Amino acid sequence: MKMILRQALKRDLPAVRKIFNSWADLDPTVAEALETSVESKSQDTGGRCRVLESDKTVSCAVLWVRETPEEVRLVAFGSSVPASYAGIDSRSLREQILDWADMGVSRVRVTVPEAICSEVVGALRACGFMFEGMTSSFSLEKTPSARLCKHFLYDTVPQAEVLNFLREMLISLGCEVRNEGEGFGFRIRSEFRLPFIFSPWHRASRSGSDIIVHPPARVLEFHELETLFFPLSIRARNEMPLLVHLDKRIAGQMIDLPYMDALQGSLFGRAELSQHRDVKINDLTYTNPPSLRGMRKGLPLLFYVNKIGAVGAARVENWYLDEPKNLYNQLDDMSRFDPEDVKEHAAGSGPRAGKVLAIRFQWYRPFSRPVALEEIRSLDDSFNPQRTRLVSSKLYQAILTAGNRADKF
Numbered sequence: 107m108k109m110i111l112r113q114a115l116k117r118d119l120p121a122v123r124k125i126f127n128s129w130a131d132l133d134p135t136v137a138e139a140l141e142t143s144v145e146s147k148s149q150d151t152g153g154r155c156r157v158l159e160s161d162k163t164v165s166c167a168v169l170w171v172r173e174t175p176e177e178v179r180l181v182a183f184g185s186s187v188p189a190s191y192a193g194i195d196s197r198s199l200r201e202q203i204l205d206w207a208d209m210g211v212s213r214v215r216v217t218v219p220e221a222i223c224s225e226v227v228g229a230l231r232a233c234g235f236m237f238e239g240m241t242s243s244f245s246l247e248k249t250p251s252a253r254l255c256k257h258f259l260y261d262t263v264p265q266a267e268v269l270n271f272l273r274e275m276l277i278s279l280g281c282e283v284r285n286e287g288e289g290f291g292f293r294i295r296s297e298f299r300l301p302f303i304f305s306p307w308h309r310a311s312r313s314g315s316d317i318i319v320h321p322p323a324r325v326l327e328f329h330e331l332e333t334l335f336f337p338l339s340i341r342a343r344n345e346m347p348l349l350v351h352l353d354k355r356i357a358g359q360m361i362d363l364p365y366m367d368a369l370q371g372s373l374f375g376r377a378e379l380s381q382h383r384d385v386k387i388n389d390l391t392y393t394n395p396p397s398l399r400g401m402r403k404g405l406p407l408l409f410y411v412n413k414i415g416a417v418g419a420a421r422v423e424n425w426y427l428d429e430p431k432n433l434y435n436q437l438d439d440m441s442r443f444d445p446e447d448v449k450e451h452a453a454g455s456g457p458r459a460g461k462v463l464a465i466r467f468q469w470y471r472p473f474s475r476p477v478a479l480e481e482i483r484s485l486d487d488s489f490n491p492q493r494t495r496l497v498s499s500k501l502y503q504a505i506l507t508a509g510n511r512a513d514k515f
Contacts, residue, residue, distance in 0.1 A: 109158050109159060109160045109165065109194075109385045110158070110159045110160075110385065111156060111157075111158055111159075111198070111201055111385045112156070112157060112159065113154070113155070113156060113157075114140075114143060114144055114155035114156065114157045114167065115144060116144050118144075118157055118164055118167075119140070119144065121157075121163070121164040121167075122140060122155065122157065122164060122167045122169075123137075123140070125164070125166070125167050125184045125185065125186065126140065126167065126169065126182045126184055128184075128219070128221065128222045128225070129181075129182040129184065129219065129222065130182075132219035132221060132222070132249070133182075133217075133219065135181070136169070136181055136182045139153035139169055139171060139181045139182075140153065140155060140169055140181075140182075143155035143169060153169055153170065153171045153181060154169070154170055154171070154172070155167060155168065155169045155170075156168045156198075156201075156202055156205075158185075158194065158197075158198045158201075158385065163186075164186075165185055165186055165188075165194055165198075166184070166185040166186075166194055166195050166198035166199075167182075167183070167184060167185070168180070168182075168183050168198060168199060168202045169181040169182040169183070170202070170214070172209075172211075175210070176210065176211060176212040176213065177211070177212065177213050177214075177215070178206060178211050178213070178214040178215075179214070179215055179216070180214055180215070180216035181216075183195075183199060183216070183226055183229075183230070184225065184226060185198065195226075195229045196229045196232045196233055197385070199229055199230070199233045200233055200468065200469065201385060203233055203234070203256065203336060204469065204471060206258065207258055207260075207336065207337050210260075211258055212257070212258050213255060213256070213257055213258065214235075214255065214256040214258075215238075215253065215254070215255045215256075216230065216235065216253075216254050216255075217241060217251045217252070217253050217254075218230070218251060218252045218253075218254065219249060219251050220240075220249045220250045220251060220252060221249055223252050227252065227254070230254055230256075231254075232333075233256070233333070234256050234257075234333045234334045234335070234336055235254040235255065235256045236254060236255055236256070236257075236279075236334065237252060237253075237254055238253045238254060238255050239252075239253045240252055240253065241253060257334070257335055258335065258336065258337065259335040259337070259338040260337060260338075261338060261339075262338075262339040262340070262341055263331075263338065263339070263340050263341070264340075264341060264343065265315065265328065265340055265341060265342040265343065265345075266343070268317055268328065268331070268340060269289065269290075269310065269311075269312055269317055271331070272310055272317065272326070272331070273290055273292075273310075275331075276292045280294060280295055280298045281293060281294055281295060282294075282295045284307075286309060286311070287311065288311055288312055289309055289310050289311030289312060290309070290310055290311075291307045291308065291309045292307070292308055292309075292310065293305040293306065293307050293308060306321075308320065308321065310326070315342070327403060327404075328340040328402070328403075328404055329402070329403040329404030329421070332404045332421070333404075336469065337469075339406070340404070341499065345400060345405070345499065346400055346496035346497060346498060346499065347405065347406035347407065347408055347496070347497055347499065347502040348400075348401070348405060348406070348407050348408070348422075348494065348495075348496055348497075349407075349408045349409075349410055349416075349491065349494060349495050349496070349497045350391060350393055350407055350408070350409050350410065350465070350494050351393070351410050351412070351491055351492065351493055351494050351495075352391070352409060352410065352411050352412065353411075353412055354411050354412055354413060354414060356391075356443075356447075357409070357411040357414075357417070359386070359442070360386055360388075360389075360390075360391060361386060361409060361417070361418060361470060361472070362385075362386070362418070362470070362472040363411070363414070363417050363418075363472055363476070364417055364418070364472050364473045364474060364475050364476045364509070388439035388442065389420075389423070389466060389467050389468060389470065390437065390439050390440070390464060390465070390466050390467075391464070391465050391467070392433075392440075392443065392448055392451055392462050392463065392464045392465070393451055393462075393463050393465065393494040394451050394452075394453060394462070394463065394493060394494055395427055395452075395453045395458040395461050395462060395463045396453065396458075398425075398427060398458075398463055399496065400496060401422065401425055401463075402422065403422055403423065403424065404421050404422060405421065405422040406419060406420075406421060406502060407419060407420045407421060407422060407465070407467055408497065408502055408505060409470075410491045411476075412491075414476050414478075415476040415477045415478040415479055415481070415482065416473065416476065416477040416482060416505050416508075416509060417472060417473055417476050417477075417509075418470055418471055418472040418473050418509075419470070419471055419473075419506060419509075420467040420468065420469055420470035420471070421467060421468060421469045422465060422466075422467055423466045423467055423468040424465075424466045425463060425464065425465045425466065426463070426464040426466075427458065427461055427462075427463050427464075428461055428462070428464075429452070429460050429461055429462070430445060430448045430449050430452060430462050433448070433462060433464050437464060440464065448462055449462075451463075473506075473509030473510060474509060474510035475509060475510065476509070477505050477508045477509050479491065481508060482501075482505060482508075485501060485504045485505070485508075486498075486501050486504075489501070
């Protein structure tokens with residue numbers, strides 16, 4: 107599915123007002139901020155409203171105000187009902203989070219009226235917003251509001267340090283912590299608890315390379331922390347990012363490419379907020395199954411396009427290993443790929459014979475410019491992009507630097 111992400115214009119006001127109707131009824135500042143957003147020419151003053159458009163119809167809208175150089179207030183966020191069901195609301199918000207990360211924002215806060223929490227909180231939490239409390243009024247005329255916040259950490263945490271990182275995070279969120287063996291116990295500090303609420307102790311401990319949180323006992327996956335604090339990265343010592351090789355024709359249908367020439371008028375830097383940018387909603391690709399080694403949610407992906415070079419980076423959201431016919435039955439968005447092309451990527455022998463690896467990705471960013479094959483080989487003369495392959499973390503970081511994205515990803 108192809109959509110356009112752009113700044114809201116005056117002609118969009120009726121559609122955006124309809125999307126924000128519930129917000130505006132409960133918060134009179136929303137209408138004022140929306141009016142300001144379509145008149146403001148600077149992203150440093152007034153409100154900003156971004157819309158996602160499909161077939162000349164506004165599907166989603168995000169309204170925000172930059173209150174300080176490092177802090178943003180999300181004034182309102184929403185989508186049409188079909189867009190919400192399709193998950194487009196989360197995708198639209200992730201695109202905005204990518205823009206905030208490019209701006210160096212450290213925190214985005216939002217206050218959601220309780221009456222519409224069921225409509226938007228799910229998408230907010232899926233994009234890394236954390237619940238921070240309630241704003242209550244003991245009045246029959248007013249309803250409470252939920253406060254949520256998204257924190258941005260521009261850092262890389264070694265996997266061996268995740269337990270310590272988790273401890274510091276919980277302390278910063280108002281928990282008390284006590285040492286317990288090789289892990290620690292934690293609970294909300296008594297002064298932060300609601301009346302008549304008693305907080306039991308939970309425990310975080312290490313089991314091999316995993317972090318176990320209980321009760322209830324479950325593995326804390328690293329991608330959960332990466333989403334909460336995006337663009338935070340958590341790296342295992344010997345983890346190798348995955349380079350995905352794409353044909354130019356397929357790449358043009360699936361991802362945004364860096365600006366390369368005047369013919370690519372729809373491809374531009376994120377700073378140019380007044381222009382349009384194509385957004386491909388179905389973030390799915392396929393490749394040969396030998397690339398499965400080391401696969402995990404959150405694994406860095408590097409996209410290499412034939413005859414262009416490395417063009418962008420993303421992170422694995424999920425993956426599926428199966429025969430092509432089963433993937434077509436299982437994944438609705440496989441239908442946009444030619445079945446014969448998919449079959450060509452199936453393993454010819456071994457335990458995965460006849461199977462293809464399908465990868466769903468997220469947090470995709472095009473580079474400011476493509477990094478050509480010759481430039482990559484100047485960094486690693488053994489580099490061969492003819493098949494999807496794992497690359498060293500050192501080469502991955504060098505390519506990000508060359509594409510002018512390493513400092514923010």
